[in-house]
Amino acid sequence: MSDLSATTAKLQRMREVIAAIPSGCVLSYAEVARRAGVPRGARLAVRALAGAEAEGLPWHRVLRADGRIAFPPQSREWREQARRLRAEGVDVVDGRVRVRRSNSLDALVWG
């Protein structure tokens, strides 16, 4: 346990948060970080997601705060993420998750 640095612990909690996202739902990087105890750790969440594919985590359920896929449009990863989301019943149009954001809420548990 003592092997875990503060940063490693944060990343680990983020991975747990990501792993806990239900199928058909998505979270923003900021929200993942927030749930892991790192209010401004959106960029840290990126690190947690960078190796998510190898970790077997549902990385495709993490999007940007505006509901868009974080990868460059038409890129291989971009297509893959959109494909997986649709497979889970999420409406994805032009790389953006169709969600009604009536008010700018912090709670971003879409689905």
Add this chain to the structure above:
DNA sequence: CTCATGACTAGCT
């Protein structure tokens, strides 16, 4: 130590 980079955000124009 300083500078640059990244699957980011919120705020301002």
Add this chain to the structure above:
DNA sequence: TAGCTAGCCATGA
């Protein structure tokens, strides 16, 4: 609505 800027955390050169 769209574009730009500064702030954010951590890592590597």
